[in-house]
Amino acid sequence: MSFETISVVGLGYIGLPTAAMFASRKKKVIGVDVNQDAVDTINRGEIHIVEPDLDMLVSAAVQQGYLKAVTTPEPADAFLIAVPTPFLPIEDVNDIPRPDLSYIESAAKAIAPVLKKGDLVILESTSPVGATEQMADWLSEKRPDLSFPQTHAENADVNIAHCPERVLPGHVVTELVQNDRVIGGMSKRCSERSVDLYKTFVMGECVITNARTAEMAKLTENSSRDVQIAFANELSMICDELDIDVWELISLANRHPRVNILQPGPGVGGHCIAVDPWFIASKTPKLAKLIKSAREVNDMKPEWVVKKIREMVSQYLNDNPDKNEHEIVIGCYGLSFKPDIDDLRESPALEITKMLSNKHLGKVLAIEPNISQVAFDDFELVSMEQSLSITDIHVLLVDHSQFRKVKVTDKYIVDTKGIWS
The missing domain is CATH 3.40.50.720 (NAD(P)-binding Rossmann-like Domain)
Structure with missing residues (x-):
């Protein structure tokens, strides 16, 4: 089944560029967001975020009639969910931050009424392991008249997969096209259909795995970066104590052919590296010792x-x-x-x-x-x-x-x- 209409739920730093990219390939795209100002801005052919080249893509897509934004989901052939996954409030200072899946839940329940047999739902939001299966359960509860892969595998009416974004802010338009994608379907059929969808514009390789591994891949990528940055940040504090120029030191150490120390900074931010490691630590708090320590170093900087x-x-x-x-x-x-x-x-x-x-x-x-x-x-x-x-x-x-x-x-x-x- 071809994908004539694609819905992107969440029109932020990932959702809007993704919607614009599909629209640039002459696909009908319906963007969904709860922010009325963002919806109005996009429908004027303008953007509400800063991202090089995105303004031209959105303007052209809206003018040509391939992209529109709404606040309530409409029927489509594929739904991509790209909403935030923040932390739940921390009640005790010793608690490990836990992910808040309420945005994913709200998005799933919002699209459920317009789902039909043959649709594909892909969770792009960075998520803890098991979130894609949880989303499938929320959809199943809302639409008992349809079958889903957790119960019907290859024969499900609705296919579900996880495909995490892995782009660099400031380079999103280019990297959406060129980067490889990790696609984890809840069945072989789910994965294959997801690859067909992304190949609309993705020139990189679409690598198939299962949903849990795809979720963990994104968390692993960013946790690895977080650990490396924590080493640099800890080194900067040690060098300050010892009256050593940390930038000169790193430059000298990096002359070793197998050493590549990152640059220190004031901490770690963003929606990925500063967040994702906690998703691993909250699932396996007794095992994720290094990941937790790195997070603590960067959080205290x-x-x-x-x-x-x-x-x-x-x-x-x-x-x-x-x-x-x-x-x-x-x-x-x-x-x-x-x-x-x-x-x-x-x-x-x-x-x-x-x-x-x-x-x-x-x-x-x-x-x-x-x-x-x-x-x-x-x-x-x-x-x-x-x-x-x-x-x-x-x-x-x-x-x-x-x-x-x-x-x-x-x-x-x-x-x-x-x-x-």
Whole structure:
């Protein structure tokens, strides 16, 4: 059965580019999102996120009639669910964060009424192991008139699979096409049909496995990165204690032919690396010791950075006895979780800026060239030029390309990325 109409549920950083990519291949695409503003923006041919080249894709797709956005699901031949999987509230500080599947559940129950025999449902949301099977159960409960692969395997009326996204923000349009995809169907038929769907635009290889392994593959990829970053971040704190330039040290160590240490930073952010390792740790808390430790190292790095900034404030006051803390202006350069995007999810830079604004008695400024429409209660958003003219202590948190073009040589700098040091 061909896929003439494709529905993408969740029009965020992954869902919207995916919808636009299908639409660019002349498929009829119905995007679904609960955010009315996002829906209205897309239907005007505009985008509500920052992602290179996406605006042109969406504009063309809407103008040509291949893409529309709605708030309520409509019938389609394939449904891709790309909604968030955040954490549940933590009741005890010693608890391991556990995934909140309520968005997936809501999406599944929203599409259930419009499902029909022959449809394909793919969960793209990064999920803990077993989430795809849970989604299948939610669909089955809502539609007892249809059969699903957990009970009817190859003969199911509705096919279900998991295919995690694995793209880099800022390069999503390119990587959606070029990257390999891991596809885990709940049956052989589910996998094969999913491959047929993705091959609409994917030039990379579509590798088939089962749903649980596909779920674990994404978590493993990001947990591996998290462990590597934790090593670099821990090394940066050790080097600070021993008065060693960590960037010089890593550069020297990486001259070894089998060593490739990553660069340290203010922590780890984003919707994947800062989140996914906890999905493994929450399932196997007694076994995921290294994964849990790495998460703890990266989670505590923002507090360490704030401590270094507070030490810089003390140094400034010692050097300028005529000043008091109320007069000291701190400029925080970068709020997003990685360079040259507007994504603030789990951003350590944003966390540091907020923590600093609560601790510092003077003014805290934020410089984020990729954001212009957001108002923050804790601090003031200013331009690079404004900050350089009035800031006393400069805090480099994100190595945006704009910041790399400017060399700040003031005495009072806390550089977490090593570009102004």
